Amino acid sequence: MRLSVKSILFVLLRRVPMPVIAILVGLAVGLAVWGLLDQVQSRQVDKIFEQELQAQLDQRARESLIRFDRYLSNYGATTRLLANHRRLSEYLEPLFWFEDDDAVPVVYKEFRPHWLPDFFEREALSAPSHVLLTDPQGRIREVFQSGNDPLPEEIATRIPTRLLNARDVRSVIERFDDKLYLVGSDAVEDAGGYAMGHLVVLVPVDDAFLASSQRGVYVGRAAVALVDGADQRIVASVDSEMLTPGTLLSDWSGSYLVTSQSMAEYEGADSNVLFATFVPHAAVEKMSRHVRIFERRQRGIAAVVYILVFTAVIYLVSSRLNAVLKRMTRFSQRALGIPEPGFHRGGNQLLLLEEWIQHFTQLVLKAREEMSIKHQAEMRESEALKAAVMEASLDAIVTLDHGGRIIELNPSAERVLGLDRGEATGSVFAERFLPEIARPAFQRLLDRSRHLHREPQGRGELVAMRSDRSEIPVEISIVPIDLESERFYTLYIHDITARKQAEREIKSLARFASESPNPILRVTGEGLIVYANRASRPLLQAWGADPGEPLPEDWRAEIAVALESGEPQEREQEVAGQVYSLLFAPIRDLGYLNIYARDITAVRRAEQEARQHQAELVHVCRLSTMGEMATGMAHELNQPLSAIVNYANGCSRRLQSASSKTEDLVGAMGQITVQAQRASEIIRRLRALVGKQPPIRTDADLNHLVREVCSFVEFETTRLALQIEVDPGAHPIPVNVDLVQIEQVLLNLVRNAIDALQEAPEERRRLRIRTQVEGDQAIVEVEDTGPGITAERILHLFHPFFTTKEGGMGMGLAISQTIVENHDGRIWAESEPGKGSIFYVSLPLAQADGPDETAASESELLESLT
Secondary structure, eight states, rough: OOOOOHEEEEEHHHHHHHHHHHHHHHHHHHHHHHHHHHHHHHHHHHHHHHHHHHHHHHHHHHHHHHHHHHHHHHHHHHHHHHHHHHHHHHTTTOOOOOTTTOOOEEESSSSSTTTTTTTTTTOOOOOOOOEEEEOOTTTTTEEEEEESEEEGGGGBBOOOOGGGSSSSSSEEHHHHEEHHHEEEEEEOTTSOOEEEEEEEEEEOOHHHHHHTTTOOOOTOOOEEEEEEEETTTEESOOOOTTTTTTSSSGGGTEEEEEEEEEGGGGGTTSEEEEEEEEEEHHHHHHHHHHHHHHHHHHHHHHHHHHHHHHHHHHHHHHHHHHHHHHHHHHHHHHHHHOOOOOOOOSHHHHHHHHEEEEEEEEHHHHHHHHHHHHHHHHHHHHHHHHHHHHHHHHSSSEEOOOTTTTEEEEEHHHHHOOOOOHHHHHBBHHHHHHHHOOOOOOOHHHHHOOOTTTTTEEEEEEEETTTOOOOHHHHHOOOOOEEESOOEEEEEEEHHHHHHHHHHHHHHHHHHHHOOOOOOEEEESSEEEEEEEEEGGGHHHHHHHHHHHHHHOHHHHHHHHHHHHHSSSSEEEETEEEEEEEEEEEEETTTTEEEEEEHHHHHHHHHHHHHHHHHHHHHHHHHHHHHHHHHHHHHHHHHHHHHHHHHHHHHHHHHTTTOOOOOHHHHHHHHHHHHHHHHHHHHHHHHHHOOOOOOOOOEEHHHHHHHHHHHHHHHHHTTTTTOOOEEESSSOOOOEHHHHHHHHHHHHHHHHHHHHTTTTTTGGGGGGEEEETTTTTEEEEEOOOOOOOHHHHHHHSSSOOOOOSSSSOHHHHHHHHHHHHHTTTTTEEETTTTTEEEEEEEEEOOOOOOOHHHHHHHHHHHHHHO
């Protein structure tokens, strides 16, 4: 009978001792492992090296971009520091910019302006090429130019609105005139807190700028550049000689490993510019070569050690196994009655024992199958219940072995941890899904869960780490499972991100009122104070109440009215010299009211100072007008005084001659009285015009004011042979005004018209003043036939210091406009060059309180006219 190859091999192996077989197998396996590792491990090492290299390159690129972003943030912080500096606010305090689109900016070239401290060198930043000061509309008002480069034409007069931000510092990279600039802007305010415009900083993005942003990094190891995202061309680099601007990014792929990142992920990066990092190939190749040599050397050493250790261990184990098998067969023969399979003979006892084990295992398997059939049904039912619980749980459930490795997890755990079952199974939970700072706390939870007599389970709040390295707060509960041979742990993980966010928001809202520098109170509908922050102490002292006590009676009535209306209401109260503006914000649904107070003492003081300053300016203007009218007034006074002297001399001569009659003397004395009253009236009008007195508004007839003003310029109109045409309304026009101020406005308009008529021919000189009523407004028209005003000049006619006269101050019409607007009126002008001008003054009519008062005011006006 022909034997098969398997049978022949089995017979030969039975005659060879096990130690000899172990040595041969160890050598064969070692050589096979060496050959296999030489093929597999080399590729795997190259793959790992490439992955690690890519990770290092990405990290280096991120670090370069972070340094660049921090460098931009330093400019933003410096811009905010300059915009909120005391020098700038003090400089803007008296400053006023007119709404003039053609205004020429003030340029500082040779010296730094007072409002611009040198913070850039102090912060080790590249100096800006321009620092701009704009008005709120973005028009450039002042420019500091540090070098010879002019301001880019695209923003030479106005900064685009997209570059300005009224709430926060804005730092962006923009392209102007084919050059990149870092544009930093922030809102500026004067010392009074009023928004005056923006401070804009322009910094050229060039080699020096990029080198400063990467300070401390050797260019030969990693160079950086800014790349146009559209055509992939280098716009600016840290070294223009090494990385030439204008070249394509693909031109450098042969010499460098290039990593480009979008700037859109970072604050302030609005332009289409990419941030690129260049690492030389030479440095990468050198490191790769060293890694390969080191890997082969280590693999050779490991293979030799493996062969030696494996051979020695197998030899010792096989020798010991021979002796153990001999003792086992003897024991089996005596205890179980199984015949000895012949281990007393030489050869491979392990193969000889195989025949005996086959018979022994048949007996064991039969009993095992019977038990397995019984328990399999129970196991399937239990496993189905456990799987249903795991699948339906909303919390993550993870099972760990005694070494902390994941052996099972449910779908919720895959969602929370960001990995599927295949990727997570086998990994160490603490190292893979917990940051380093949270691992000691997790270990304490594990230790606590082992002491069941102390606490049924370990529970606590930790920070978990997802597969994308993002961190989330979780609550972990650990339940140990003790089996016969090993301990396992079941982790119940609950994501508490939403709960933590809600807690932070609640704490933030709770601190908001207490941290506010302004008083904030909450009052019930009955006037009971339920909350008051620390800033509310002055108000509480003024009201004589503390939290938990009711407000005074009058304030409780105000709160009841506000709650009933449901609309916010404002009140003011003065406390110890401080003026507070109180805003009542009712919450009708909850039955309480919030009081928000604001200290407006400075605002009220500024308004009072502004009114005093205006009164002083108006008085100065009246004094200037008095100087111009001095000659006319002197001529008018000369006439009544000369008449008085003549009548007095005539009376004296008649008394000396004793030939006069009493009736003649009485008539002459009457003439002296009339002329003296005339002189007194002239002096009274002059004193009323120039006298410094507080503004007092009274009811007056606008027609009477016009006639008064015409009497002031009688001398000038007589000198020019000019007759003023007065066209009053049919009835008195009542207005409630300050007589002196409105007479000053009308006198200013009439004198301007007379000045305009001086150069006109005598036959064309015509001045007409007309009053009328339109709705609830009283209108005064002052029309002349002078040369007129051009359209360009009429736009700036009411601006301060703008004048069409050679010796004019340019303040008359500006002051007149202020006076009219303070009376809730309006002043404007219309003109046709070559034909004359018309100035209009509109004032609101006086409101009569009743029929009796209206009749009384009309009778007084008629009496004054008489």
